[in-house]
Amino acid sequence: MTCMPDSMRSRYDVVVVGGGHNGLTAAAYAARGGRSVLVLERADHVGGAAVSAQPFAGVDARLSRYSYLVSLLPRQVVEELELPITLKRRRWSSYTPVADGGLLVDSQDDAVTRASFRHLTGSDADFEAWGRFYAMTGEVARRLAPTLTEPLLPRSVVRDRVVDGVGEEAWRSLFEEPLGAALRRTFADDVVRGVAATDGLIGTFADVDEPTLRQNRCFLYHVIGNGTGDWDVPVGGMGAVSGALRDAALAAGATIVTSATVTAVDPGTAGAEVAWTDADGRTQGVTAGHVLAGCAPAELDRLLGGEPAAPGTSPEGAQLKVNMLLTRLPRLRDGVDPVAAFSGTLHVNESLTQLQHAHAQAAAGQVPDLPPSEIYCHTLTDRTILGRELAATDAQTITLFGLHMPARLFRADPDGARDQALRATLASLDSVLAEPIEDVLALDADGAPCLEVRSPVDLEGDVGLPGGHIFHRDLGWPFAESDDDAGRWGVETAHPRVLLAGAGARRGGGVSGIPGRAAAMSVLTE
Template identity: 85%
Template sequence: MVDPVAPQQLSSRYDAVVVGGGHNGLTAAAYAARGGRSVLVLERADHVGGAAVSARPFAGVDARLSRYSYLVSLLPRRVVDELGLPITLRRRRYASYTPVGDGGLLVDTHDEAATRASFRRLTGSDADFDAWNRFSATTAEIARRLAPTLTEPLLSRSAVRTMVVDGVGEDAWRALFEEPLGDLLRRTFGDDVVRGVVATDGLIGTFADLDEPTLRQNRCFLYHVIGNGTGDWDVPVGGMGAVSGALRDAALAAGATIVTSAAVTAVDPGASAVEVTWTDAEGRARGVTAGHVLAGCAPAELDRLLAAAGRGSAADPGATPPEGAQLKVNMLLRRLPRLRDDVDPVAAFSGTLHVNESLSQLQAAHAQAAAGRVPDLPPSEIYCHTLSDRSILGPDLAGTDAQTITLFGLHMPARLFRADPEGARERALEATLASLGSVLAEPIEDVLARDADGAPCLEVRTPVDLEGDVGLPGGHIFHRDLSWPFAESADDTGRWGVETEHRRVLLAGAGARRGGGVSGIPGRAAAMALLQGED
């Protein structure tokens, strides 16, 4: 929490006003303030952090869950070092476990022989394991080359193409950047399950057919495999709130002012300044003048704020409205559930547990959701924070077998929940728990902990819930479809990917180019554009 600042203590003008105190807004504030600029952060909620927060969602239960976002890959080491963030990101030994019938595929990054044997049991040969290693080497080399560019001005598409082709060849560039991901997976792997395990990196937070010509699935896949040059998804010790808390502290230490319960109502850019109006905790209208506005909110929300001032849009007016596509289920378990396989449950749940995510299952679920139905067998991924970090549990729980579980359901677009939010949420949860139950040896309900009121420790958030909770348009966790991490026009080469048609208004959130995920990249980019491009 941030101590509130009384409105009378505020200045009438700041060099930069940051709209939205999510992790990117805090990153932008920290960099801008460290650059000697006066900075005011206005956050609608009564706390900062946006979707990168920890919370105790269960009555009387001392467990701080990463309520919305949960793993970290894209946060550059450069940002951590430059801002001196005291955070710890813990590597997971097991990449994934995928139950299949009475067996499963376990990917152990510390034991190549065991992983090869697991592939052989699933597929009957070494072919897909060898293809997996070749494919992983290709994406690792792309990650090594591309990741450092994310904190620099935009390169041209041709420059990035040359970089990739020099490292992994023309065929790899064409397969990942020019052709649908589904084509690549079918050519590369023979087994439907193996194809699906790889495919999910293209679908987290993105509602897409793997064969879509828009390639939105390819762009999502790329961001999931290039983080910090390794593509590893790490556990934030202390929960996601530890990350946003460190960024809040960095912004405050640099001299930024943060006001919570401050709902911005309009952004009016002029030639020499931007007028920002907002409503305080008491419902009183306030106003402040800014040299620049750094919009940590979604582009759709910025459009609304500009329209309220009679100004033009910051985004393409013909663009499809953003739509998220995930069901988020947070749970506290008394213990891990039993599996049909004889795999160690600790190993199975330490990485990402894939539920009904073969390529054909993913495609079938997408087709049903696109037709307006909750999928019959919803695909999902499960992550257990407490197997890597028990600090999020209070003393009464830390010494027990209790575990926190996050289930991230795919292909649950916002359109399914618009007409009947409550009923659709229940139907989606029922189908998702049944899907999960199909790969376990016992119902997950049998191992759910109970809160102080005797209710199951289970929380469900749909895209529509996320829209209301944290201002994500359509519940889209990336604010809108991800873009390629390079300039797609000559005019944008050398810029930061945060510019809008209004010179004094910059995107600082996930909707900027090179946005998405818990990264701080667009927040830093907005601050760099401000500091390097001021009058």
């Protein structure tokens, strides 16, 4: 049930604020653990940013509207909750077009990848460095991924695991010095450096040389998932993942209420009080043994009655999200097979120099003149998101994720800045194509191009991401940074009865379910 029940309890063991994929994960685990659970979701559907939608009028295509690939969702969560989902590996890893022949990373053929590196760089040196670098990150991932579903380990223990198994160089490169230093030391070619750097910049507005190392933390989460770092395609779209989590929560006995806007949380002493309004605008209230906040920490602070964040301290997302339906894949200037180029991640104008230049422009308050972006095509791996007639054609969906588009660029004039950013981004894409992308855009039932664009400010309004930050706030290291946190779950707040259960928890970020599970485990293991 995802609507207002005829009768409800006045008290639940657990009230989950927000029915995104992490909130649903928390609800499923808590209910399976014998707790009474109520989920309150402000939208008229669950899933948060992990949803599928049919955005183009009269077009039978269900796109993963916001989040689109899965890496961090542990197999352990899938197995424990018995989720009937299928994740497919992409045939190619990535392609990066450049003027005289691009870089193709073939996940199944080292000879093809070596030849591509040699053509780009003139030698085998960066190919061999690439192999060593990602063997290193893979070994780090194998040692750290299992810890993501356990209580937090002390930093010293994690360091010993990395150093003893992989070496001092791995710890220094990933955890102690800015990512840019490691990339420049490892690779000679500017394009190769940039392709590696993007994992540290997706969803994080940062320079690769920032001393805060938030780019390193972002990079780590992008390469650690399930011990492999593979980014897989959810068959049926992202809605299939959140739908399976919803069904698991309902099957375990959780109650889910949509169109329910939580207005306040009072931690209390005997029980937390949660106030909310229903679809008819009526005020409701419920007492909870624990409140698990699947919303962003900034939103939880507001619900708890906290003061607004000081200027310049609020979370800030930094991406432009563009969904498109094409009549066919476009041809590329360098003549590479479009299927190979679009099957993995297509890197557009993402050399390290280009990334740094775009960051500097955005930091100065300017939409980058040549925005870097990453493109992925769901339908080359899974055509089930298309209706039968559409799937029988050459139609393809593509998702473009534009980097270095911080929310600050869109605050003063959201519509005008969005249009400017879209024009610049499509021009950047066209610079590597042999034909304008507009020439292959499908049209909807009203004759409009099948193109949807969302800025960080749009995402803030659409799905409650503060500043459009896809991780809710800057990512933290996946271990305890103080002795007090060791052995805890990384979900605690100043109030014992109120726990974080969303992407803003210690091991949040991405479509993972990890913080939702952690919040439930904190309750179940008290």
